[in-house]
Amino acid sequence: MDPMQPVLELRRIVRDYPGHRAVDHVSLALEPGEFYSLLGPSGCGKTTTLRIVGGFERPDAGDVLLAGAIVNELKPWQRDVSTVFQNYALFPHLSALGNVEFGLRERGVPGRRDRALRALDLVRLADKRDRRPAQLSGGEKQRVALARSLVLEPKLLLLDEPLAALDPALRKQMRAELKAMQRKTGITFLFVTHDQEEALSMSDKVAVMNRGAIEQFGTPEEVYLRPATRFVAGFLGAINWFGQAGVRPESTRLAREKPEGLPCRRAAVESSLFLGNCVHVNAALDDGGRAIAEIPREQNHFREGEIVWMHWDPAAELRFE
Amino acid sequence: MKGRALGIYAGMAIAFLHAPLAILVAFSFNSGRFTVWQGFSLHWYRAAMLDPQLSEGLINSVVIALFASVISTVIGTMAAYGIWRRSAPVLSGTLYLSLVTPEIVTGVSLLALFEWAFRFLHLQLGLYTVVIAHVAFSIAYVTIVISARLRGYDRTLEEAAMDLGASQWRAFSRVTLPAIAPAIAAAGLLALVVSFDDYVITSLVAGVDSETLPMVIYAMARRGVSPVVNAVSALIVVAFGAIVLISQRLQAR
Amino acid sequence: MRKIFLLPARFWMALFFAAPLAIVCAYSFLTRGDYGGVELPWVLENFTRLADPLYLAILWRSVWIASLATVFCALLGFPLALFISRAGRRKNLYLQLVLLPFWTSFLIRTYAWIFILRDTGLVNTVLMRLHLIAAPLQLLYNDGAVLLGLVYNFLPFFVLPMYATLERLDPALLEAAADLGARPFATLRRVILPVSAPGLVAGSVLVFIPCLGAYLTPDLLGGGKSVMLGNLVQNQFTTARDWPFGSAASLALMLASALLLAGLMRSRIARELM
Structure with a gap:
């Protein structure tokens, strides 16, 4: 097998639901051993795309290729991919170990007890192997679900918003764990999320989806710093629109005097939000729009109602057709 | 699941529940006395009322x-x-x-x-x-x-x-x-x-x-x-x- | 104040449910009188008589037919409940379709089978008209007819609790099983059945209890040839007028039903279903 052959390739996938097109000609190729995210707002078709890869739904048009072979017709149990479901979908009648053994048993893998124990060890749950899902915390369930899929050593692991059900502190911790797990196992991860912070912090590459189509596919830096479309720019962080030019709040500066030789706009300070390490100054532009400037705390000497100049480095401008 | 087979099976089970009553009601309109259809009649209803x-x-x-x-x-x-x-x-x-x-x-x-x-x-x-x-x-x-x-x-x-x-x-x-x-x-x-x-x-x-x-x-x-x-x-x-x-x-x- | 609300029910149930049972309980230890009444002395003979081969056979036949009816209800009812639980918006319609015949008269539902199965009934008439048989088949007045009637009459008792558990089965579990390599049959065996076991047990008990104590169905469809416990009780109280023995048989039947119900209510299953 060609080592650089994509693990997964989607070729112009279409999926229609009554009344709307959930997936609209999506093409994508994933390299082995990388961490990918499918990022977009709810209803953008990212979960449907994932379900098509997992074999739970069929594309109406286009091809799904796993390791170079078209798998459109293959059932979920015939595909060498595994899914971590949003609410984990752990079998309530089986222990943690029983859940992890499930797939091994179905595939007739020898020495499944040892392999399952090793997988539970990997997610640091060896001591809770006899617990039922109802006796596990949210984070533990999450890790059992992960072990249950990883133990099968799939070519590709699909994760459907697996952190959505966790509380914020745990979610941040699990991000790091997931990333570490991906590096350790070398399995390709395809992670579906609507949280841009999650996608940017974990992924090697991010595919940003909107209305059933991929708007941009690139590294986190690329999609954040050089968004291909207005949608991507707006979805991946706050953005100020100064006419045709978009400027991120952290690239927007404030001054009392009109700066020389820089693009600028007059604005009235409306409020400022203290965020700890920085301050968000909200201002009303003279054309009726609004903008935010993110400035260091010690530079915030602007008062509400004060008329100021918002300016920025032309190099930081994001322009779209 | 094999959706179609399950649907057919369930349909047959529901038919099993309804068929006897449907047959019973249908033959109440039979003009003949026996279980052979001989034409529509309300005769038995009249007989029931008069009993x-x-x-x-x-x-x-x-x-x-x-x-x-x-x-x-x-x-x-x-x-x-x-x-x-x-x-x-x-x-x-x-x-x-x-x-x-x-x-x-x-x-x-x-x-x-x-x-x-x-x-x-x-x-x-x-x-x-x-x-x-x-x-x-x-x-x-x-x-x-x-x-x-x-x-x-x-x-x-x-x-x-x-x-x-x-x-x-x-x-x-x-x-x-x-x-x-x-x-x-x-x-x-x-x-x-x-x-x-x-x-x-x-x-x-x-x-x-x-x-x-x-x-x-x-x-x-x-x-x-x-x-x-x-x-x-x-x-x-x-x-x-x-x-x-x-x-x-x-x-x- | 609250006691006043409970009073009428307590009164009525004590006088017309508990007291009659207590009388039957007492009668079961008494002796049959010369004119069909009950007399002293107190004896245990009525219960030992239940162990006579003749009555043991009836007991065994009741348990056997009720068990078979339960199995057939499960075979018919499980796929039906599974189908309804997956029917999306039409769930309620299908559920109504299952329940509606159940709410029409029990007697008439049983009579409908007489109409279909008797010698000049629908099945025999059709088969003879098609020249598939020369003489009518004996479809009525045997164990098979009783079994058919019981399954027909009590199928909804199985479908309802079965549906209640299957309906709460997370569809993602089925997808997870498929994802982990389980084919549909393996998913059924390793996920659906174990997870919905409470409904299966509850449904089985709820079918078994009324089948064990069935009277009307074996009476009408078994035609006296297929005697079950219920018919034995009825016979002892009416034709044979041996009330003490009839009482002992009633008590045995009552006890079996109550124990099964108590077992079901005390188990984890009841908590999950209610």
Whole structure:
């Protein structure tokens, strides 16, 4: 097998639901051993795309290729991919170990007890192997679900918003764990999320989806710093629109005097939000729009109602057709 | 799952449940006496209307069902409300037990009670013994239907009423009772159907002059098949269906 | 105040449910009188008589037919409940379709089978007209007819609790099983059945209890040839007028039903279903 052959390739996938097109000609190729995210707002078709890869739904048009072979017709149990479901979908009648053994048993893998124990060890749950899902915390369930899929050593692991059900502190911790797990196992991860912070912090590459189509596919830096479309720019962080030019709040500066030789706009300070390490100054532009400037705390000497100049480095401008 | 196969199987199971009744009703319109279609006729309906035994049975059944359903609805509603306020395990257990007690056992034990009591009282089996028996097995149905409604009912509503100065009785009658009125009506209709339908217990505790409609039908079925029974059955099936649908509408409210 | 609400039900159930059972309980230890009444002395003979081969056979036959009816209800009812639980918006319609015949008269539902199965009934008439048989088949008045009637009459008792558990089965579990390599049959065996076991047990008990104590169905469809416990009780109280023995049989039947119900209510299953 060609080592650089994509693990997964989607070729112009279409999926229609009554009344709307959930997936609209999506093409994508994933390299082995990388961490990918499918990022977009709810209803953008990212979960449907994932379900098509997992074999739970069929594309109406286009091809799904796993390791170079078209798998459109293959059932979920015939595909060498595994899914971590949003609410984990752990079998309530089986222990943690029983859940992890499930797939091994179905595939007739020898020495499944040892392999399952090793997988539970990997997610640091060896001591809770006899617990039922109802006796596990949210984070533990999450890790059992992960072990249950990883133990099968799939070519590709699909994760459907697996952190959505966790509380914020745990979610941040699990991000790091997931990333570490991906590096350790070398399995390709395809992670579906609507949280841009999650996608940017974990992924090697991010595919940003909107209305059933991929708007941009690139590294986190690329999609954040050089968004291909207005949608991507707006979805991946706050953005100020100064006419045709978009400027991120952290690239927007404030001054009392009109700066020389820089693009600028007059604005009235409306409020400022203290965020700890920085301050968000909200201002009303003279054309009726609004903008935010993110400035260091010690530079915030602007008062509400004060008329100021918002300016920025032309190099930081994001322009779209 | 293999969706299509499952659907076909389920369709066959549902057909199995409906076909016998559909066939029974269809042949009530047959002009011939035998199980061969000989043309449409309302002859057997006319015969059913004119049959004195059937009319007498119908009147007895209606009288019994009306009395039994009203009495059991009142008692069952009160019981459900009392249990809802605070659990009454012995009464609840007794009600559940009455539901699973085989009808034949309920029947013979009531018969034993009545015959024993008649040694001291100068009474005999009649319509009233049937009413007593029907109330005894209907209370459980009524209580269950109304308890189901009360389970979704907010306790604080009554407390609010009392907080606003209503006595406990007025809190019940002005706040809770109107809220569960549809369930009470549904339970009453259910009790009506259950009472009207009973054969086993009725046949044991009914007096000689108080044959009910199911008893007449049973005797006819025993004697051999007559399309008159089909006609009566069709009428009962339609009437029951209508009552139960109304009852379920009320419960869903 | 609350006590007043409970009073009528307590009174009625005590007088017309508990007291009759207590009388039957007492009678079961008494002796049959010369004119069909009951007399002293107190004896245990009525219960030992239940162990006579003749009555043991009836007991065994009742248990056997009720068990078979339960199995058939499960075979018919499980796929039906599974189908309804997956029917999306039409769930309620299908559920109504299952329940509606159940709410029409029990007697008439049983009579319908007489109409279909008797010698000149629909099945025999059709088969003879098609010249598939020369003489009518004996379809009625045997164990098979009783079994058919019981399954027909009590199928909804199985479908309802079964549906209640299957309906709460998370569809993602089925997808997870498929994802982990389980084919549909393996998913059924390893996920659906174990997870919905409470409904299966509850449904089975709820079918078994009324089948064990069935009277009308064996009476009408078994035609006296297929005697079950319920018929034995009825016979002892009416034709044979041996009330003490009839009482003992009633008590045995009652006890079996009550124990099964108590077992179901005390188990984890009841908590999950209510």
